[in-house]
Amino acid sequence: xxxxxxxxxxxxxxxxxxxxxxxxxxxxxxxxxxxxxxxxxxxxxxxxxxxxxxxxxxxxxxxxxxxxxxxxxxxxxxxxxxxxxxxxxxxxxxxxxxxxxxxxxxxxxxxxxxxxxxxxxxxxxxxxxxxxxxxxxxxxxxxxxxxxxxxxxxxxxxxxxxxxxxxxxxxxxxxxxxxxxxxxxxxxxxxxxxxxxxxxxxxxxxxxxxxxxxxxxxxxxxxxxxxxxxxxxxxxxxxxxxxxxxxxxxxxxxxxxxxxxxxxxxxxxxxxxxxxxxxxxxxxxxxxxxxxxxxxxxxxxxxxxxxxxxxxxxxxxxxxxxxxxxxxxxxxxxxxxxxxxxxxxxxxxxxxxxxxxxxxxxxxxxxxxxxxxxxxxxxxxxxxxxxxxxxxxxxxxxxxxxxxxxxxxxxxxxxxxxxxxxxxxxxxxxxxxxxxxxxx
Amino acid sequence: xxxxxxxxxxxxxxxxxxxxxxxxxxxxxxxxxxxxxxxxxxxxxxxxxxxxxxxxxxxxxxxxxxxxxxxxxxxxxxxxxxxxxxxxxxxxxxxxxxxxxxxxxxxxxxxxxxxxxxxxxxxxxxxxxxxxxxxxxxxxxxxxxxxxxxxxxxxxxxxxxxxxxxxxxxxxxxxxxxxxxxxxxxxxxxxxxxxxxxxxxxxxxxxxxxxxxxxxxxxxx
Numbered sequence: 001x002x003x004x005x006x007x008x009x010x011x012x013x014x015x016x017x018x019x020x021x022x023x024x025x026x027x028x029x030x031x032x033x034x035x036x037x038x039x040x041x042x043x044x045x046x047x048x049x050x051x052x053x054x055x056x057x058x059x060x061x062x063x064x065x066x067x068x069x070x071x072x073x074x075x076x077x078x079x080x081x082x083x084x085x086x087x088x089x090x091x092x093x094x095x096x097x098x099x100x101x102x103x104x105x106x107x108x109x110x111x112x113x114x115x116x117x118x119x120x121x122x123x124x125x126x127x128x129x130x131x132x133x134x135x136x137x138x139x140x141x142x143x144x145x146x147x148x149x150x151x152x153x154x155x156x157x158x159x160x161x162x163x164x165x166x167x168x169x170x171x172x173x174x175x176x177x178x179x180x181x182x183x184x185x186x187x188x189x190x191x192x193x194x195x196x197x198x199x200x201x202x203x204x205x206x207x208x209x210x211x212x213x214x215x216x217x218x219x220x221x222x223x224x225x226x227x228x229x230x231x232x233x234x235x236x237x238x239x240x241x242x243x244x245x246x247x248x249x250x251x252x253x254x255x256x257x258x259x260x261x262x263x264x265x266x267x268x269x270x271x272x273x274x275x276x277x278x279x280x281x282x283x284x285x286x287x288x289x290x291x292x293x294x295x296x297x298x299x300x301x302x303x304x305x306x307x308x309x310x311x312x313x314x315x316x317x318x319x320x321x322x323x324x325x326x327x328x329x330x331x332x333x334x335x336x337x338x339x340x341x342x343x344x345x346x347x348x349x350x351x352x353x354x355x356x357x358x359x360x361x362x363x364x365x366x367x368x369x370x371x372x373x374x375x376x377x378x379x380x381x382x383x384x385x386x387x388x389x390x391x392x393x394x395x396x397x398x399x400x401x402x403x404x405x406x407x408x409x410x411x412x413x414x415x416x417x418x419x420x421x422x423x424x425x426x427x428x429x430x431x432x433x434x435x436x437x438x439x440x
Numbered sequence: 441x442x443x444x445x446x447x448x449x450x451x452x453x454x455x456x457x458x459x460x461x462x463x464x465x466x467x468x469x470x471x472x473x474x475x476x477x478x479x480x481x482x483x484x485x486x487x488x489x490x491x492x493x494x495x496x497x498x499x500x501x502x503x504x505x506x507x508x509x510x511x512x513x514x515x516x517x518x519x520x521x522x523x524x525x526x527x528x529x530x531x532x533x534x535x536x537x538x539x540x541x542x543x544x545x546x547x548x549x550x551x552x553x554x555x556x557x558x559x560x561x562x563x564x565x566x567x568x569x570x571x572x573x574x575x576x577x578x579x580x581x582x583x584x585x586x587x588x589x590x591x592x593x594x595x596x597x598x599x600x601x602x603x604x605x606x607x608x609x610x611x612x613x614x615x616x617x618x619x620x621x622x623x624x625x626x627x628x629x630x631x632x633x634x635x636x637x638x639x640x641x642x643x644x645x646x647x648x649x650x651x652x653x654x655x656x657x658x659x660x661x
Contacts, residue, residue: 097493105522109525110526110538113535118535118539148455152503152509155525156510159455163451166450169456170455171456171457171506173503178502178504189456
């Protein structure tokens, strides 16, 4: 395809597809292809559907889909994995030994493993992913350099995607130890796009730049857009990064069937509905919630025939809207609120990590590093473990009181604060995030 | 399965990686032709390490090593095998241990000092972690020695300028492809020169690695 750098969208025929066409393509892919494919080949799907007394022949419309198709979740996948000694949890639909798959089914990547064993994710991709649309939206163009700052366990699709828009990846580790090179390569190669930035990386960039006397506005002046991913960003970190002249594009997971990323309107993350069917359901039930109402994200792939997820209850609390975005794209948008399994009810009041994030982060010494202690869903006391870089004026007792005050002002509950050196928390997660909820 | 349309004219530079010379990091642009050519060399390494069709190699590395690692990843496909990936960091050592247990790779390549330190943190014995693996290849001579001390007979993988050199388990000397690269020594330091076309040429490029070349295609550290 030939690309005019001035064009607004990478794939306008898809990104501005009419709602009727989105729905019609979904029906064709899902009902006519994915469901029979997955039922025939996926042990988990077949087992789950058989237990529910449902077969593909029973699902001929989206009404049937909503009424009859059973849910799967992470526990079901882990259970199948353990019962069948199957690392793919019964999802793999391709036979690695099938000669027609040679060169297509190429690798096995894995989830981050923040909350447990990393889950193997079979990969049969070749070439760029749909993230070409996001990278174009960032403002990266053919001939540009593009900073690829990530891990190895996500696979090669990102660098294929960067080349897919005609740009050249510049490889940097998403590690504190590589910050100096990140700054150097930013100045030397003048990249226009950056995938990805995270909270811990922001902290390390700031410290490294201060130590080396580097002007970050100057170092980052070539970037037109930066994808921020891994976990939510607090208002203070956002302000800091925007002070460096960077425009952030938040990316969120789409229930393990893909990712959704903000556009330049920054009003929710676009979920590409030609690749996934997203439902937002009552978190405690099965009925759909209305447009823009808080619900649990339930995802169904429309393109993954390697390890397809059908009606996967993600545990993610979201608001989904299908109103056409001001950017002109017709695909829906998702606002991530938190994880259902992270919610704590403190004397009847719901608290998610995002509710206290800004308050903790507002205390400079913390860098926003904290965990909520969740021994059970319902507790009498909100307990937070907070990391600190420095003790600040008045020492730790004064720091503790300032955090308690800030959190109480934010959520109306006075917490108990367990202060730890920040490295204690940073060691608990991969470089791009830490577990924000812990049992003890 | 291509998920999205691609720009029809891919960039001449496949990617900008790096080579490490002592404490110095040198940005290193490579072309797709470079990667394709090195893939042939890497396929030989993987076959000779015992990787067969329908098996799996776990590659433990960093994204910044992409110009050295991408040929290994692609070579797995040439062999008819699969690959999986973990970071060569202390934190990500848990992933290496977990993927070895879950995926049962035939070959694991790239275990470095940081990963071994991570095993210590996890109280994991390398000999127990790698017991089911046919061939383990360390990244660097230090990690190879630590693995040996733990009872794991491992090979060694080093990145020498832009080229990969591998010693197989039980062998002292590293192998490299002498039809594509010339390795010389000067005052004990290894120098590399590309014989095949490369986007970024190496002309007696100082690697910062001490060693000697007993015969073309072999390196003794």
